[in-house]
Amino acid sequence: MTNSNPASPEAYEYLDGVALGERERLSAVRRYQLVDQPAEEAYVRVAFVAGAVFDTPVATVSLVEQDRVWLAGCVGLSGVREVGKEPGLCASVIQQDDVYVINNAAVDPRTLAHPLVRGELGLRFYAAAPIRTHDGHRLGTVNVIDNRPREASPRQLAALEHLAAMVADELELRLMVVRSAAAERRMRENVH
Template identity: 75%
Template sequence: MNSYEYLDTAVDPAEMRRLDAVRRYVLVDQPVEDAYDRIAFLAGAIFDTPIATVSLVEQDRVWLAACQGLTGVRSLGREPGLCASVIAQDDTYVVTNAARDPRTLEHPLVRGELGLRFYVAAPIRTHDGYRLGTVNAIDSRPRTATARQLRALEHLASMVSDELEMRLRLIRNTAGR
């Protein structure tokens, strides 16, 4: 176990390694940085959605490293999680109408005040293969995504990964002084 405590000591070893990867970038619980904010903005612009985020999936919550369209929200519960579903797979996750999609019918963001209908997310993968979170776009109306939009979202997720690696180099260089 690392120097921090895991909430549940029965966490799968692969998930513990993924959580270690999330935490090595020291981004959770930090102020919004311009690079991630710009990426969230671009995701919303590409899909013309009112909400877009860059998220990191922690053990018990989803930390929004950047969020366009929701003020005052920096974290959400992990379960039932759309972002947590995305990091369980390699592909882009698309929900065109959440009110009709069996994966999302009972989700609180679908049934609640937000009325989420459209959700698209690309997993953020580290250079060593861990899926840390997502770049996503959200709307309250159903819609479809084009192949070009999905590819652009994947590029944005790769850009987040590149930013994270630069952040890690800076952390290591600063610690080495």
């Protein structure tokens, strides 16, 4: 079924209520078999480095699923592995290729009503770089969060982009291991 709303600049193809482009992106997220798995040290280290570069109390490596954001690596939010997708900051980041920065969420029109801003966390600063796969899908983010407003330097933002690229490289290595293990398992089954 096609959404042909003449007011929108594009018509999107939908299947079961999900845009086909989003369906492809979700398939890319799932091929790495990282969501709903125990935290992996590689992603926790990336989050740690991001937080250290920005000197923020919270940093995460996130994957944006259909209805939630899975934290593959996290520092500063103990016991949290997922958050809702809406009204998601990470979901906004994956709509673009550039680093997404909010210097003061208390006055930024994009975040005035956001629960992380109004709630207990008191988010004020947020910077995130999208994790882009080699085939062009934006899976999630490497992000940093602080409860005080601040400015980020161009060098810090570049570091965030490099960390996101490192996560993408790590995901490709993970995929090679997953596929190799599956091939070995099939080979063993065929021998018996």
